[in-house]
Amino acid sequence: MAKWRKHPQKAIMRDEIAINPLFSRHGEDLVPRFKLSEKGLLPETAYQIVHDELTLDGNARLNLATFVGTWMEPQAQALYAEAADKNMIDKDEYPQTAAIEDRCIHILADLWNVPDTQETIGVSTTGSSEACMLGGLVMKRRWQQARRKQGLDTGHPNIVFSSAVQVVWEKFANYFEVEPRYVEVTPERPFLTAAGVLDAVDENTIGVVPVLGVTYTGVYEPVAEIAKALDDLQARTGLDIPIHVDGASGAFVAPFLQPDLVWDFRLPRVQSINTSGHKYGLVYPGLGWVIWRDKAVVPEELVFDVSYLGGHMPTFALNFSRPGAQVLLQYYNFLRLGWQGYYQIQKTCQDVAHFLAHKIAAMGMFELLTDGSDLPVFAWRLTADASDHWDLHDLSHLMRERGWQVPAYPLPAAMTEVTIMRVVVRNSFSMDLAHLFLEDFQRSVQYLQNLDGPFPHVIRPASPFHH
Ligand SMILES: Cc1ncc(COP(=O)(O)O)c(C=O)c1O
Structure with missing residues (x-):
């Protein structure tokens, strides 16, 4: 039993914490920080304590280090508060949230010039990190399947990206047991190059990951050049190595600011693309997206069913429960801004x-x-x-x-x-x-x-x- 309960003087002080005026309470040390209090606090008191502590955080608007959204307009904030209770996985209970997620996937697939938006498949995630893991996992499984079919060894997969890649790819390689092959960036070419890719790939390469917007500098890696080099490699050797574009930031920028830059599904070698809805998608954290050019790309063994309107809906994600509100905010932005607004x-x-x-x-x-x-x-x-x-x-x-x-x-x-x-x-x-x-x-x-x-x-x- 906590000490104060045995001690009448302290018990009185504890009750004072539960009444206002808030700032006249005795002794901040009576509010335990690292274990549960016995009785809890009034909501105003608890709110004020957390609120006060947050004043020590930096001001998010002045945080010029982050790519992640720190501002949305009041209507979006209202929607956020209304939708805070939505669990994205409850497709059966929240069929409209599920339908809106599906619309967002089609809107993004269209923005990234997928040949047939009806054939595409994609999911929302908690951020680009989860989206990258899923993109990488599909590449690994497809490589394994293809190798097994040919009776070849599947024990040594590798994945190729530049040494300036975001840490999520190092994590992917570690968690999913794929050898990371870093093409080192240089002062003259601080990004992934086609020549560097060709030096690094072999028959065990599950995929190549150019980044649209290197985290260190914001520079785009030359996806089309890399795709062309891999096309030539296939023509010479038969090796067919897919590209996953990490468009965490750029996939929400290039379609508006550099519409003529060919980096997306216009390149047949681009199999999948991820982005962060919470970066230049202009939504609060955490929302990501990953989209594959067509359904046939995603091995069925990776897809699980959840119940949906009395039937079943296929899902592919690392998380089960996660917030649905951010997906609704993404759709809000799509409706509110349109192409012109994003531009x-x-x-x-x-x-x-x-x-x-x-x-x-x-x-x-x-x-x-x-x-x-x-x-x-x-x-x-x-x-x-x-x-x-x-x-x-x-x-x-x-x-x-x-x-x-x-x-x-x-x-x-x-x-x-x-x-x-x-x-x-x-x-x-x-x-x-x-x-x-x-x-x-x-x-x-x-x-x-x-x-x-x-x-x-x-x-x-x-x-x-x-x-
Ligand atoms: C290129 C790139 N990929 C992936 C990520 C991870 O994204 P998230 O923070 O949405 O998980 C980032 C984050 O900055 C990034 O810049």
Whole structure:
């Protein structure tokens, strides 16, 4: 039994916590943080305690490190609150939520130029990570099936991507026991190249994963060139290696900002595509999508049935229960924005990225790696002779003092000596805010330049790549 129950004085204090005025309660230590309290609290008290603690978190709108949505309009928020109780797996109980999920899949398949939207198959997920796992799993099973049919060994599958790939692919390789083959990026070509792919693949390759919008810099990997190289390889050797495009961010940007870029199902070799509804799909976290070009691609053994309107519905997912509200928010955005709306938002983000990137480059001591021409993301490094007494970590620290969260981090393997800073421009980072950002940025750089010695007390931040 908890101590306070035996102790009358403490029991009285405990009751005081349950009444207002809230901030006159005695002793925060009476609210246990790491075990259940005996009696619980009034809802107002519990709310206030959690609310107060969250004031120590960074301001999500000023978080320029994340790709994930931090703003939706009030009508979407209302819908979110109304739909918070929907479980996506209860297809029988919530048939309209299931129908709306299906519509979203068709809308995305159409946006990505699938040859026949009726033949396509896809699912919503908790994010791109789950979507990538499913895309990878299909490639592994199909490779195994094909090898078994030919009486060949299936013990050594591998998967090919660049060393700048997002951590989810390393996880996929680890969890599903596939050898990861990293094509190392270089300063001249900081992305997956067709030549690098050809060097890495063999008959045990289950698939190749170009990324539309490398997480470090926002640059698009050349999907069409890689597809062409794999077409030629097949013509020469008979090896038929599929592509899964990781479009976590780019699959919601390229259709609007670079409609002529051929990266999607227009390339017959592209078997599947994932995206994050919660990134440039403009929905709150966690929502992802994965779509295959046609049903025949997904092995039946991976599909399970759930009951639906007295019948059955096929499902393919890692989770069972998960929120349905985000799927409804995605559909809300599709209805609300249409093509023009998405275009305007992504274009505004790109304009802001270009504006800031070029202003930062004009300051003289920074060199751009990207300027927002692919994803509305830009990254820069210090020029070699910029400063001997401060670095980008110090600048990141100073920006944080004003609330801006701008990460500084090393590039991936083979380029780890290069430290860069990156800004992800998302819906709601307006030109107005961008001007304020620039003022703070210039002031911070000026401060660092004026220092006589090193900037003190910097705690090096962790890598931002969980985003
Ligand atoms: C290229 C890429 N793939 C996958 C992911 C993982 O996505 P999610 O956070 O939606 O699980 C990310 C996240 O930033 C990413 O940038």
